[in-house]
Amino acid sequence: MTSTILGFQPREGLTTNLITAVALICLGSLQFGYHMAELNAPESIISCRESKPGHISYDDSWFGRHGFEKCIPLTTEQLGLVTSIFSIGGLIGSFYVGSIADRIGRKKTSLLHNALYFIGSGINGLNNGHYTFLLGRFIAGLGAGSAIVLTSLMINEISPPQLKGLLGSMNQVSINVGILVTQLLSLIWTNDNSWRLLLLTASAIGFVNFVLIFLFVEESPFWLANNGYRTKAIEVLYHLRGGDYNSAKNEVLSWTKHGQLADSGPGLSDHGSLLEDESEDEPRPQQAATSVNLETYLKSSEYNKSKLVATGILVFQQFDGINSIIFYGVSVLVSIFPNSAIIINCLISTVNLVVTFASATLVDRLGRKPLLLTSVTFLGILTALMGFGIILTSSILSIVGTFTYITFFAIGLGPIPFLLVGEVTQPKAKALAQSWGTTMNWLATFIVGYSFPILKNSWIGGGVYFIFTFMCALSYWFISSQIPETKGRDTYEEVWGLPRIE
Template sequence: MIENQAKVYPKANQSFTLLIACTAALGGFLFGFDTAIINGAIKALYQAFNATSWTIGLAVSLALLGSAVGAFYAGPIADRFGRIKTMIVASVLFTISAIGAGAAFGIWDFILWRVVGGIGVGAASVIAPAYIAEVSPAHLRGRLGSLQQLAIVIGIFIALLCDYAIALAAGSAGNPWLFGVSAWRWMFWSEIPPALLYGIGGLIIPESPRYLVAQKKEEEAATVLAKVIGGDVQTKISEIRETVLRERKPKLSDLLSRNGGLLPIVWVGIGLSLLQQFVGINVIFYYSSILWQAVGFSEQDSLWITVITGATNIVTTLIAIAVVDKFGRRPLLLLGSLGMTITLGIMAITFNNAPIINGQPTLSGTTGTLALVAANLYVFCFGFSWGPVVWVLLGEIFNNKIRASALAVAASIQWVANFIVSTTFPPLLTTVGLGSAYALYGIAAAISFFFVWFFIQETKGKELEEM
């Protein structure tokens, strides 16, 4: 209990709230950076390790299974040891992975280091939205929650830009660069500085006030709440106390209903996570450089196109941040679903009708421009809707009692879905073709519209204790 009921706390400080939210969102930056940095190195990995398409596919996809593991266990760990300590562990995993992947001797130890990084990615994917939601005032929570996705897309953009710059400086990702070390190795080592910065930031920012209340550290919680929301701090702590059930630790069993199945709201979170991935967005960010090369673009042009796509993603996420608390979550998701359905349909038709040369569809002239524009419009539609808004909703829709655990389940399912999409894309490419693959993603986008229409309720402006 708060010992001194008359204590006067400082007024709310929005700059402080923004600062700690941005620090937490560094996990999102590393999430995006770590998953995208392999894009520019894939062709060089084939050559460096004499790898097959199967082992390269594992190098990309097994890291995602590591992310599923990290996401699943991050929630219970965060409930037991705190959000901050979990962030620091994730920082260590990112750093170790970056060093190991860049120094790998063969494809299998490279895969091991990527899995280690994947565990860090999974943990960051759970902790950042949970922490940001728990420290944000209700009227700012949508925008601050969108920082997670903004950080992810900036991380993707910076990773692709690093790939492009390093490959350009060396002439190719497989060529020697600084100190005679292959350029692709420097691509992975470029993750070390932000990984260390994330850990340092975690040592500075305060613990989540809702976690502190659950640990009966209400005086510390009151100090944090006074800085981030101001007003009647004592009443807010009473509300939090009622929802976090201080008498026992949260458990995964809290996610079960009386009949033994998952709570309906957990299924909603799982549905959001599955559909965010099944629309195929990560095909663009994991395989785009070799995808554009496969249809006639050079290595450097393909990498430059991925940089443009990354920049498009950032701009649209900024748009989402500006409007998510004004227009709400549900309208943005519905509009994004419509846009993705249309643009994926255009890409499916374009690639299905492209002439086949040497067994590959080849785009040139107007068709090449149309495919490029449609791909970036698709990223635009995802970027202002399903990219940021899903993370905002996953931080909001679960009540205080189950938030970390439910987020862990939803995020781990998201990584499994990402794994499925990433591992099935190469076989789809060689069997049914690129056009049919995009048609499948377009069907998922259409389904996402009806999922939102029937199952998603608006959360704009609601306090977390109302969920």
């Protein structure tokens, strides 16, 4: 039923098993979004700038009775560092996760980042001081950096070619779900007694996701095939996609080093089932070597074009201003809407989620590049509008600018960049490309997260949004001149117009 609602038939590969796998994988991105926004609404209460009593006195609450501080005194700079150190953890996690995922597999790496989420979020919720808070946010950031790379990578590796745009967009949809869940819970728990519950909930989600991944998600068939487990790879791909078994086998053939299985490989019986050959499940070093190391990826001119795209589009995604809203939306809006800022921020996140989900099918229909260009064009106009709205204290300009910005971010610059990286990169370097591009994205996120409140509270004020306007103009040039269209192109050679390597 789900596949019919989305406009796809089961024969096209959108099976219950595939939907389940993508959904569980995307819980990692949901947690990323959750952590990105978890300090947005309660930051003034957490940092002791404001007190909002709960239904009982704090001393009588569970946390008060067990020796936890009502709040953590934080200066503006300290709060900025607590917020942005999550990005530093994410940067480090993203930088190393590609190599780790190639070495131990996608599933084990997914379990690792959920363990980090669980530990970091637990420290956040139970912290009693500035440095402990920094530690918890950093560890959670390590998990988020791993998760955002693994989610894009896994979806790219298990999705049928005709559904890569739709399923790849679910990464951004899940981030938006996480942001919205955080903000809805903030409506209940933004008070002296309950703000810790907001942070501890993330720890619970990490634990649940760990269990679900362990029980219900198979290893990536692409990783299996390129580490010598080709029999298992075919079985997993067929289980995920359904349809014709030979199609799954032929796709796995195309992933192996020589483009075909060895003569001793598995065959098909009259019923289309696998004829077991134990030798197929032994690791083959020559196939595992199809991935590249980080030094080669960074230094070899072979990867220059794809690396430029991965770096540029993921840096511009942040420099165009989205996290000025995600990190600090409430504090920006509170000066204009002192009594409704949190509710408005929830509505912003709802719009972001709905538009991202609704536009997911457009990625495969209209193409990546047209949507990106449309997106950054309007983002440039709207960041200028938001700047004037803050400078002039205009509620109309601020609301129209913010909501429309979120809409146009959601149709292009939100979901497409992470999807694009895997499509423009050589198969043997996909994990490292996702890792490298996401690392650059985190670095840009840290710069925006740390500098935005300082710039906004300085003489420049609302004019900080004009910096984003300029970056949108640079983004338009970059997308126009450096990024190829990947719609309907199944191989690296097709994307870049290169001769097909047999």
